[in-house]
Amino acid sequence: MSEILIQNGRVIDPQSGLDEVTDLLIRDGQIAGVGTGSGDAPSVIDASNRIVAPGLVDTHVQLREPGFEEDETIESGGRAALAGGFSSIACLANTNPPIDTPAGVEFIRQKAARARQAHVHVIGCISKNRDGKELAEIGTLVESGAVAFSDAPAPLASTDLMRRALQYCLMFDKPIFSHAEVPELSQEGIMHEGVTSLILGLSGMPADAEDVMTSRDLRLAESTGGRLHLLNISSRDSVEQVRRAKARDLHVTAGICAAHFSLTDEPLRSFDSNYKVNPPLRDQQHLDACIAGLVDGTIDVITSGHAPRAREKKMRELDLAPYGMVQLETTLSLVIMNLIAPGHLDWSSALAKLTCNPAGVLGISKGTLAVGADADVVIIDPDVEWTLSLDQLASRSQNTPLGGRLLRGRAETVLVGGEVRYGKPL
Amino acid sequence: MNTAAADTEPLDIPPIPDWWNRRHLLDTESLSVKEITLILDTAEQFKQITDKGRRKLSLLSNRIVSNMFFEDSTRTRTSFGLAASRLGADLIQFTTSSSSLSKGETLIDTAKTIEAMNVDVMVVRHRTPGTPHMISENVGCALINAGDGPHEHPTQGLLDVLTIRQHRGTLEGLTVAMVGDINHSRTARSNIWVLKKLGAHVIVCGPSTLVSPQWESIGVEVCYDLDEIVPRCDVLNLLRIQFERQYTRPFPSVREYALLYAMNKERMKRAKQDIMIMAPGPINRGVEITPEVADGPHSVILHQVTNGIAIRMAVLWLIAGSQESH
Numbered sequence: 001m002s003e004i005l006i007q008n009g010r011v012i013d014p015q016s017g018l019d020e021v022t023d024l025l026i027r028d029g030q031i032a033g034v035g036t037g038s039g040d041a042p043s044v045i046d047a048s049n050r051i052v053a054p055g056l057v058d059t060h061v062q063l064r065e066p067g068f069e070e071d072e073t074i075e076s077g078g079r080a081a082l083a084g085g086f087s088s089i090a091c092l093a094n095t096n097p098p099i100d101t102p103a104g105v106e107f108i109r110q111k112a113a114r115a116r117q118a119h120v121h122v123i124g125c126i127s128k129n130r131d132g133k134e135l136a137e138i139g140t141l142v143e144s145g146a147v148a149f150s151d152a153p154a155p156l157a158s159t160d161l162m163r164r165a166l167q168y169c170l171m172f173d174k175p176i177f178s179h180a181e182v183p184e185l186s187q188e189g190i191m192h193e194g195v196t197s198l199i200l201g202l203s204g205m206p207a208d209a210e211d212v213m214t215s216r217d218l219r220l221a222e223s224t225g226g227r228l229h230l231l232n233i234s235s236r237d238s239v240e241q242v243r244r245a246k247a248r249d250l251h252v253t254a255g256i257c258a259a260h261f262s263l264t265d266e267p268l269r270s271f272d273s274n275y276k277v278n279p280p281l282r283d284q285q286h287l288d289a290c291i292a293g294l295v296d297g298t299i300d301v302i303t304s305g306h307a308p309r310a311r312e313k314k315m316r317e318l319d320l321a322p323y324g325m326v327q328l329e330t331t332l333s334l335v336i337m338n339l340i341a342p343g344h345l346d347w348s349s350a351l352a353k354l355t356c357n358p359a360g361v362l363g364i365s366k367g368t369l370a371v372g373a374d375a376d377v378v379i380i381d382p383d384v385e386w387t388l389s390l391d392q393l394a395s396r397s398q399n400t401p402l403g404g405r406l407l408r409g410r411a412e413t414v415l416v417g418g419e420v421r422y423g424k425p426l
Numbered sequence: 427m428n429t430a431a432a433d434t435e436p437l438d439i440p441p442i443p444d445w446w447n448r449r450h451l452l453d454t455e456s457l458s459v460k461e462i463t464l465i466l467d468t469a470e471q472f473k474q475i476t477d478k479g480r481r482k483l484s485l486l487s488n489r490i491v492s493n494m495f496f497e498d499s500t501r502t503r504t505s506f507g508l509a510a511s512r513l514g515a516d517l518i519q520f521t522t523s524s525s526s527l528s529k530g531e532t533l534i535d536t537a538k539t540i541e542a543m544n545v546d547v548m549v550v551r552h553r554t555p556g557t558p559h560m561i562s563e564n565v566g567c568a569l570i571n572a573g574d575g576p577h578e579h580p581t582q583g584l585l586d587v588l589t590i591r592q593h594r595g596t597l598e599g600l601t602v603a604m605v606g607d608i609n610h611s612r613t614a615r616s617n618i619w620v621l622k623k624l625g626a627h628v629i630v631c632g633p634s635t636l637v638s639p640q641w642e643s644i645g646v647e648v649c650y651d652l653d654e655i656v657p658r659c660d661v662l663n664l665l666r667i668q669f670e671r672q673y674t675r676p677f678p679s680v681r682e683y684a685l686l687y688a689m690n691k692e693r694m695k696r697a698k699q700d701i702m703i704m705a706p707g708p709i710n711r712g713v714e715i716t717p718e719v720a721d722g723p724h725s726v727i728l729h730q731v732t733n734g735i736a737i738r739m740a741v742l743w744l745i746a747g748s749q750e751s752h
Contacts, residue, residue: 195640199455201555201576201615271556315534317554 002042003027004418004426009047009379013054013369014352024052026375029418033371043426045413047379053351055087055376055414057358057367059255060123060152060177060231061306061328063089066107067096072308072396074108077328078117080395082422084304084328085411087376088359088366090121092152098130099123101137102144109145117421118414119376121147121362123177126165132158135168142172147362150177152231153278153307153323157183159216166226175227175253175361178217180238181279185209190318192265192280200268202318205280207235214238218245221252229361230254232305234279236289243298253361254298257305258331261290262338267401273314273321274401277307294353295344301361302353304331308397326395329388330402336382336409347382375418382409439471439485442748450562450569451741453578454619462620466588468740469733476512476736486515489546489746494520494537495572496552501707501731502572502582506549509738515746518545533557534564541565547746550574568745576610582706583616585737587624589730590661593702597624603655604628605687606665606714607636607676613665613706618646629655632665632687635676652687656697663704664689664714680713690716694724702726 004026011034012019018034025032025041058081064071072080074091081089091108093099099108105122112120124146125136138149149169156162156178165176186205191197193204214230218241221228233239233254242254257277265281275281293299307324314321335354339345345353359367366376390403413423420426446464454462475483491510495503503519510517520540531539533552540548547568550558555577562569573579590597602621608614608630621628622645629647630637641648649655656662667683677683689703703715703725711717720727 195643198609198638198640199615199644201574201578201610201612271559312532315532315560317533317552317557317560319554 005041009052075115081118100125152179155181180213239293255301278323333407473736484514579612
């Protein structure tokens with residue numbers, strides 16, 4: 001019988017509403033209890049002035065393996081997750097080959113188990129070969145362990161296929177993850193269409209491209225009764241649409257990438273391709289609307305939207321550089337700096353969007369400190385200031401514009417199943 | 427004219443002032459009024475010298491200029507080439523068809539390779555906004571943007587303004603309209619910044635699919651009716667409709683465009699007596715401008731071409747003349 005006592009931390013478990021300075025006892029890889037006086041465990045972690053929370057959960061990251069190992073691998077992505085405080089991540093199917101067969105799901109699960117970093121959950125393709133035409137064998141993928149279905153980061157352009165996917169997934173009670181974008185409106189643009197894109201002459205992706213698709217997806221979720229999760233909303237109108245849908249008790253959830261409540265399109269004036277992401281960084285009005293959506297609960301989930309791309313791919317002309325930003329290792333800091341510090345969200349509600357809410361969307365029993373749950377725990381130093389150094393990123397890629405920035409707050413220790421996998425060993 | 431005699435006359439080029447510290451010319455948006463004025467005045471001096479018949483100077487005789495055009499261009503490339511050779515610089519012509527880009531080399535590797543040949547100034551044209559900025563951050567030599575997609579074409583904006591200044595003495599208080607595909611026009615952007623800084627009132631005019639109302643947020647008047655603005659304008663700059671840049675046709679037909687926006691004889695009748703007609707070229711005769719207007723007494727289109735060489739000489743001199751050789 002092995003016991004670890006995490007002592008004297010501010011223990012926050014958003015699911016149960018717990019938020020107090022106390023001790024957390026772990027026994028045999030599971031949460032054994034909360035409260036002081038559980039005294040004489042052989043291993044003790046002092047968590048004074050630290051926050052102790054369920055290990056963070058990410059609904060969608062790109063791990064790029066198999067096929068694009070120059071960007072990231074299951075091992076390096078899992079390591080980056082831990083460095084960012086995430087103990088569970090779900091990976092998108094945009095690999096080569098795409099994850100549309102049980103063998104693909106199995107490959108990722110085995111690789112992840114061997115890597116012994118963060119837990120990796122697999123998102124299967126909606127369409128065969130992720131080409132947006134015919135349904136993949138979703139039932140078989142569910143059997144082999146896929147937790148959700150998505151063709152993201154590509155949008156599902158076919159309305160017919162989206163409708164069938166929502167209907168078909170109903171019988172497995174699995175969610176469809178939608179990247180809401182009308183491709184013919186966004187035209188593979190470089191940035192948000194607005195005043196900044198007009199001045200720079202860069203091709204714009206209008207908010208309409210997101211909003212029209214959000215509208216379609218919400219409509220289809222309502223008519224089919226299917227489970228819809230909007231992966232990464234970024235525009236004022238999409239937030240409002242989700243708000244209205246929830247007011248009608250529609251069973252939909254929505255997520256946001258940390259970049260979209262932290263950065264506007266203004267820095268694209270530097271022409272730095274690290275700011276090229278999809279959905280694009282929008283202007284201050286959209287950003288404010290997203291924060292309002294986080295505050296009133298319209299947006300349930302915060303995700304890193306981790307999209308690693310090798311340097312040689314990003315160091316190209318802006319139209320040739322791929323979308324994406326590595327974010328696993330900076331998301332928690334952005335939440336602390338841009339949501340908690342200004343008082344938009346308190347710790348418990350911010351952590352809910354990083355723990356129990358994404359776990360609920362994924363349908364996995366994570367993101368909780370309930371007795372008997374797997375002891376996936378993060379210990380956060382909320383005040384430490386640190387400078388992001390690109391060559392110290394655990395991720396294989398360095399495509400972030402935050403290099404050299406002073407950040408605040410970060411994960412100090414991460415336990416997975418009661419084992420310290422990140423931070424100072426016991 | 428005896429050019430040999432002209433070549434022996436002493437040069438009257440004032441030294442580059444100490445405050446001038448630009449390594450690159452990437453845009454006009456960031457230029458100060460002082461910098462713009464220096465460029466225009468310097469161009470004027472070069473123009474006077476070359477107008478007197480002097481073909482070639484030796485101011486940049488120890489410099490190498492590379493024309494790096496990743497997009498088709500005849501006029502601008504020739505103009506920069508001529509400007510460089512008149513200053514006595516050596517010129518490398520680099521075009522995509524003759525490059526390694528088709529062999530998979532990245533743009534930055536190509537630029538570094540050219541730089542390693544001890545090039546002092548790169549003149550870059552590229553289809554994508556920001557590419558000259560990206561290259562400038564990766565090489566040590568000076569860089570001049572010769573057009574980056576719809577973003578900017580600084581020497582075009584400067585030469586247009588030089589042309590207006592020559593005819594009117596000042597930009598202050600003039601009303602200058604640009605007509606056409608404003609959203610996709612680098613010429614429009616480079617003009618707007620310089621015109622506004624020098625005190626002109628700027629109007630942008632064209633089909634509503636090609637002229638965003640958001641132009642107003644930077645202090646430019648937006649109007650969709652050419653007939654309404656013609657009587658108010660001191661200068662009309664008729665931009666070329668760039669068929670190659672648009673994904674979907676933003677207007678129904680060339681015929682309808684010409685009906686609504688071509689500057690023709692009838693519209694000229696309602697214009698001010700001294701209106702200046704400009705076009706950056708190449709012009710689509712019969713689309714944005716009819717031949718009798720393009721070749722008429724108000725047209726300064728060919729002055730623009732001549733001024734282009736003077737502006738490019740000025741920019742090359744200010745940028746390469748003030749720096750240590752490679």
